[in-house]
Amino acid sequence: MNNAIAGRELIDALPFSQALGMQLEEIENGRAVISMPYDTRLIGDPRTGVIHGGAVSALMDTTCGASVISLPDGSGVTATIDLRIDYMRAATPGARIICTAICYHTTRTVAFVRANATDSDEPDAIPVASAVGAFTFQKQGIDT
Amino acid sequence: MIGRSPPEPVQVVKERRDRALDALVRGVPYISFLGIEFDRRGDELTALLPFKGAHIGNPDLPALHGGATASFLEVTAIIGLGWSILWEEIESGAVDPATISPERLPKLPKTIDLTVDYLRTGLPRDAYARARVNRSGRRYASVHVEAWQDNRARPFAQATGHFLMPSRG
Numbered sequence: 001m002n003n004a005i006a007g008r009e010l011i012d013a014l015p016f017s018q019a020l021g022m023q024l025e026e027i028e029n030g031r032a033v034i035s036m037p038y039d040t041r042l043i044g045d046p047r048t049g050v051i052h053g054g055a056v057s058a059l060m061d062t063t064c065g066a067s068v069i070s071l072p073d074g075s076g077v078t079a080t081i082d083l084r085i086d087y088m089r090a091a092t093p094g095a096r097i098i099c100t101a102i103c104y105h106t107t108r109t110v111a112f113v114r115a116n117a118t119d120s121d122e123p124d125a126i127p128v129a130s131a132v133g134a135f136t137f138q139k140q141g142i143d144t
Numbered sequence: 145m146i147g148r149s150p151p152e153p154v155q156v157v158k159e160r161r162d163r164a165l166d167a168l169v170r171g172v173p174y175i176s177f178l179g180i181e182f183d184r185r186g187d188e189l190t191a192l193l194p195f196k197g198a199h200i201g202n203p204d205l206p207a208l209h210g211g212a213t214a215s216f217l218e219v220t221a222i223i224g225l226g227w228s229i230l231w232e233e234i235e236s237g238a239v240d241p242a243t244i245s246p247e248r249l250p251k252l253p254k255t256i257d258l259t260v261d262y263l264r265t266g267l268p269r270d271a272y273a274r275a276r277v278n279r280s281g282r283r284y285a286s287v288h289v290e291a292w293q294d295n296r297a298r299p300f301a302q303a304t305g306h307f308l309m310p311s312r313g
Contacts, residue, residue, distance in 0.1 A: 058211025
């Protein structure tokens, strides 16, 4: 099966991603877009209603993993090795957060990914957070 | 023993500290959503993530979702740092825990960045974590946190994060 289609089914079935309300928007050729609607259960700062950084991290991790799964030459399986997240600003309370991840390089065993999360439709808006990570990677049909 | 006040009864001390910790944790919806609890021994906190099916990432393995692990580490780091600030304030008498209420919550630090290191697969069972504040200045703090499951010596994830300290007062 095509990795983008298989990846879509896989990402849609992740219980933790479902619990956070994540929705897969796009997935193809090492690029994935996932949105997460505003939800009061995910609030980290009750004074302001801003979403907890941990929920944003979960969104980033899922989207980055999805981008790796969608690679046409990959096995369709991955795990996070490490992920660094920078929080540039608080997400606007009430707004959904959209994360875009791009796998920009792979070796035989590692996939390198960058991601941006935004709560705005404006293309020039400063992201809420950005991430960079390394993920496990296997070429299709190669056993390790 | 002239001029020295008697030590406080142990129940009074425990109640004051437990009330302060509860105020710090209870107001955050995302902590309740994940089901994270905190066990206190003196000033040391251990975070507990009781296993729930909703924490699973890949149902075929099954394994904890990397996002659940990252969230657990970040919550532990923020509460660990927030607690170390609050501890000083209540033990010095600067803040009276009786005045802490859901309407007047202690301010929490804000995450600047967090680097999560996934060491092993998170198994579908309870997880524990402890945070260590490596540096805590007036503006910034650096915190390391480790999470384990069955065996304390075999952590399944660790993270280092930088945090913006809450403004005082």
